[in-house]
Amino acid sequence: MIDDLEYNTEREHLIIPEYGRHLQKMINYAKSRETKEERNKVSKAIISVMGNLQPHLRDVPDFQHKLWDQLFIMADFDLDVDSPFGMPSKEEIEARPEPLKYPQNHPKYRFYGNNIKTMIDVAVSWEEGELKEALTYTIANHMKKCFLNWNKDTVEDDVIFDHLFELSGGKINLKNSDEDLSDSSSLMRTKSKYGGKGSSNKKNSSNKKKYSNNRKRY
Numbered sequence: 001m002i003d004d005l006e007y008n009t010e011r012e013h014l015i016i017p018e019y020g021r022h023l024q025k026m027i028n029y030a031k032s033r034e035t036k037e038e039r040n041k042v043s044k045a046i047i048s049v050m051g052n053l054q055p056h057l058r059d060v061p062d063f064q065h066k067l068w069d070q071l072f073i074m075a076d077f078d079l080d081v082d083s084p085f086g087m088p089s090k091e092e093i094e095a096r097p098e099p100l101k102y103p104q105n106h107p108k109y110r111f112y113g114n115n116i117k118t119m120i121d122v123a124v125s126w127e128e129g130e131l132k133e134a135l136t137y138t139i140a141n142h143m144k145k146c147f148l149n150w151n152k153d154t155v156e157d158d159v160i161f162d163h164l165f166e167l168s169g170g171k172i173n174l175k176n177s178d179e180d181l182s183d184s185s186s187l188m189r190t191k192s193k194y195g196g197k198g199s200s201n202k203k204n205s206s207n208k209k210k211y212s213n214n215r216k217r218y
Helices: 017-032 036-052 061-074 090-094 115-125 130-150 157-167 184-188 197-214
Strands: none
Touching (some): 115 157
């Protein structure tokens, strides 16, 4: 009996291990059938077994296509049967996707983020008017908030205006504007204003006081 034992290291390599060794043996049996009629019959039975592993998807057309592709992959593309979707090529399955091209941005003022340049370009493309002016000041306030997140000290509006002028290529100039940006303190306390840590701490402390007042003492 000891001589008949099989170890996984000595067994056939499983191409898709999720389906198990028994399914791989069924596919090998289908490949060994002499007539195409027998191979078609066994292959359809194998597809039904594969679909039973995920019954909620087995009747979906796209999922059926996936099962047939996996059948050919586990057969090492050496199974002559009539598939309703055709047999895929080995080169197509094993082809690697092209590497993604990540944007290599090296902004001068990194604390503003990469999206600020896109926002400025959009503002530059707009026609002169109230909407463009409103967008410009919104961008400037956002830049001021980003600056304060990077440097907790106060920042003068002239610094933001100079940076905006530089990043826009001189097309947005607010240096001579009479309108001021939002106050630094108001920009930095927006988190607590809309249910941030500050408000939750107040609620927790009030709940603790109520609980301590109503608690019985023995």
